[in-house]
Amino acid sequence: MKRSLKIGLTLMALGAVLFGVGWMNHGDKAVVWSKSTRGFKTIQEVKRSYHPGDYQRIVVDSQAPVTIKAGNTNRVTVSYMDGDTSLPKTNVAKGTLTIKGGVSTSHLSVSIFSVSDRTTTNGGVLVTVPRDKKLDSIVVKKGSGSLSLRELQAKQVTIENADDINLYALRVDQNIMAHSTDGDVYADHVRAKQLRVNTDDGDMSISNCQLTATDNQFVTSDGDIRLSTSRLGGGRVDTADGDISLQSNRITQKLKARTEDGDIHANIAKSAGAKVASQDDDMSDITVLGKHHHSGYWLRREAKSQYQLTTDDGDVRVADEAD
Structure with a gap:
């Protein structure tokens, strides 16, 4: 009890010191501990x-956070912490806008104790593209930081590797390819011919998308996958270690979903079929429309739209969408 009290009093004193430092420097500014000067500064x-x-x-090609969005202007904005010399560089040459350099916010050499949230964009780059402009392509190189693409029009999008990826309201004529080594991927209201997403260690959520191809791909080695309220020709949903949730989608042909170690929950249209199987009949539980099965089941095998759901070690639940 005494030890907890001492820790609490120490943290209160530290907070008061940091607040005082920020306030004496003209307002509620963030305060950092600088390793170079070994002292606090605002x-x-x-x-x-x-x-x-x-x-x-x-x-x-930047480790710094990058946001590219549609707007009513055409600007490039680089935000950074004052005194930071490792800024991302931007330039236009031969019809290409390049964002290069910079460091990830997770690799800063200072520890931040903030009494204000106004520095949350530290190290970031914001590109505003005119709303009526269609880009030929957007390419994100390997080793890039977190990325957000919002309300853009493009012929092709290729994300070779980035941290967290957020795709919102994109209109892409051809394909979107996205890969993240250690981050989550979110796609909402995206229209494209094909969407292929791969993560090594991260979750993904795909919702309200329209994807005409029959070979869309959503694959992660370690993470959960949620695909909801989307229209697609078909494709593959695959996770080695995670759960899969399929909710209120519309597919024209076949969607295969497989998890090696996890559960699958699917709410499907009443006009769709589902072939359900488990590789571990003794440990897994299969429930289709409220009825239990132990050796697999094929619901509405004559349907044109088909789900193929398989788990190596987990449960499978299939239900019709509510009216």
Whole structure:
């Protein structure tokens, strides 16, 4: 009890000191511990913004967070912590806007104790593309940081590797390919011919998307996958260690879903069929429309739209959508 009280009083004293340092420097600014000076100092967010030249492609090769969105202007904004010399560089050459350099916020050499949330965009780059502009391509190189693409039009999107990926309201003529080594992937209201998402260690959520191809792909080595309220030709949903949730989708042909170690829950249209199987009949539980099965089951095998659901070690639940 005494030890907890001492820790609490120490944290209260530290908070008061940090608040005082920030307030004495003209307001509620964030305070950091600098390893170079071995002392506290206040920081503030600094922004550089400019209108770039004409471009048809965007290439991202930066560990810093990058957001590219549609807007009513055409600007590039780089935000950073004052005194930070490792800023992302942006330039336009031969019709390509390139974002290069910078460091990930997780690798900063200071520890931040913030009494204000105004520095949360530290190290980031914001590109605003005119709403009516269609890009030829967006390419994100391996080793890039977190990425957000919002309300953009493009012919092709290729994300070779990034941290957390957020795709919102994209209109892509051809394919979107996205890979993350150690991050989550979210896609919402995306229209494209094909979407292929791979993560090594992360969850993914795909919702409200329209994907015409029959070979869409959502694969993770370690994470959960949720596919909901989307229309797609078909494809593959696969996780080595995680659960799969399929909710209120519309498929024109076949969607295969498999988990090696996890459960599958699927709410499907009453016009769709589902072939359900488990590789471990002794330990797994299969429930289709409220009835239990132990050796697999094929619901509405004559249906044109088919789900193929398989788990090596887990339970499978299939239900019709509610009216």
